[in-house]
Amino acid sequence: MTRYRDLGLTVGAMPTGPLNAITDVDGVTVGTTTIVDGDGPLEIGVGPVRTGVTVVVPHDGIGRTTLFAGCHRLNGNGELTGLEWVRESGQLSTPIAITNTHSVGVVRDALVAHDVHGRDDATAFWSLPVVGETYDGALNDINGMHVRPDHVEQALRAAIGGPVPEGNVGGGTGMICHEFKGGTGTASRRTPERHTVGALVQANHGRRERLTVDGVPVGRELPTTAIPSAWDEEERVSLAGSGSIIVVVATDAPLLPHQLERVAQRAGLGIARAGGGGEHSSGDLFIAFSTANHDRNQSYKVEQPATPVQVQMLPDAGISELFWATIEATEEAILNALVAAETSTGRDGITAHALPHEALVEIMRRYGRGPA
Numbered sequence: 576m577t578r579y580r581d582l583g584l585t586v587g588a589m590p591t592g593p594l595n596a597i598t599d600v601d602g603v604t605v606g607t608t609t610i611v612d613g614d615g616p617l618e619i620g621v622g623p624v625r626t627g628v629t630v631v632v633p634h635d636g637i638g639r640t641t642l643f644a645g646c647h648r649l650n651g652n653g654e655l656t657g658l659e660w661v662r663e664s665g666q667l668s669t670p671i672a673i674t675n676t677h678s679v680g681v682v683r684d685a686l687v688a689h690d691v692h693g694r695d696d697a698t699a700f701w702s703l704p705v706v707g708e709t710y711d712g713a714l715n716d717i718n719g720m721h722v723r724p725d726h727v728e729q730a731l732r733a734a735i736g737g738p739v740p741e742g743n744v745g746g747g748t749g750m751i752c753h754e755f756k757g758g759t760g761t762a763s764r765r766t767p768e769r770h771t772v773g774a775l776v777q778a779n780h781g782r783r784e785r786l787t788v789d790g791v792p793v794g795r796e797l798p799t800t801a802i803p804s805a806w807d808e809e810e811r812v813s814l815a816g817s818g819s820i821i822v823v824v825a826t827d828a829p830l831l832p833h834q835l836e837r838v839a840q841r842a843g844l845g846i847a848r849a850g851g852g853g854e855h856s857s858g859d860l861f862i863a864f865s866t867a868n869h870d871r872n873q874s875y876k877v878e879q880p881a882t883p884v885q886v887q888m889l890p891d892a893g894i895s896e897l898f899w900a901t902i903e904a905t906e907e908a909i910l911n912a913l914v915a916a917e918t919s920t921g922r923d924g925i926t927a928h929a930l931p932h933e934a935l936v937e938i939m940r941r942y943g944r945g946p947a
Contacts, residue, residue, distance in 0.1 A: 582936050622922070643835060654860075752909065793938055
């Protein structure tokens with residue numbers, strides 16, 4: 576797997592974490608299940624299949640304990656379940672999963688089953704999981720309903736710390752970004768106060784001519800006449816740029832829900848820096864959570880004394896650095912999704928071409944951004 580910085584390129588000014596991934600936030604793990612099967616003409620229920628599931632586990636005690644969280648909608652033509660309770664309570668109580676648009680229901684139900692089955696405590700009472708989606712129907716037999724509960728369990732079992740798979744993996748398997756092959760990407764940043772912010776994206780958005788890399792108009796330098804779009808020219812009028820992006824932001828900074836809502840908003844600026852604009856038919860939905868105070872918040876489903884508890888909060892004087900960390904991590908996560916992705920041919924021979932690495936480096940060099 577090749578990542579953006581493997582090409583000798585950088586973006587932003589803040590330092591990354593050791594892995595440059597959301598898993599740089601201690602306690603956060605990520606697992607994926609990738610489903611690829613068949614080639615040729617679309618046969619609903621048979622394939623070709625290019626889809627999967629990505630799971631972010633915010634903390635190994637999630638469910639019995641909760642984490643402070645906030646969320647934001649840049650444009651709402653999409654789904655991220657459970658956000659009403661996140662807004663109401665300011666807390667996250669389940670893992671976060673991302674898949675394709677028509678598999679949200681089965682993934683949500685599988686997370687409910689995972690949460691409530693096999694437990695002997697009060698956390699088994701009920702569950703409202705957070706599950707997001709983007710549309711992979713250009714490459715995938717999306718109406719064939721190929722994601723099953725066991726795929727969610729596989730992703731949960733695979734959830735570990737360390738490097739995160741990127742590109743054509745998990746929920747990002749069939750996604751298209753700026754008319755190149757897109758998918759799953761992640762990155763992280765460290766603030767001067769030594770707090771870590773990590774972002775994970777499922778990138779399925781953007782028009783080719785708007786793709787911007789570290790301020791360079793790469794999309795205009797690599798038009799569809801040079802690297803074909805997955806859409807033909809007639810389809811591009813209505814379809815290009817109409818996809819979606821889900822962003823999950825994690826931090827170890829001690830933030831309260833209203834502060835995390837503000838952090839979540841800044842993911843939209845990272846998307847904008849890479850050329851995304853939250854277009855009319857795009858679903859751009861973000862959630863941010865903090866792993867700090869994880870031992871302070873017992874689930875509302877667990878009986879506990881109604882006595883005050885002490886929590887830590889970072890003063891707002893220090894929040895701007897977290898905003899910038901979120902912006903830069905989101906931007907680089909999108910670039911990692913593009914660089915790690917490989918050319919994929921899906922149903923009916925539709926092909927999403929990878930962003931060519933050598934061409935990208937040459938363009939960046941011409942604009943004074945590439946390696947010497």
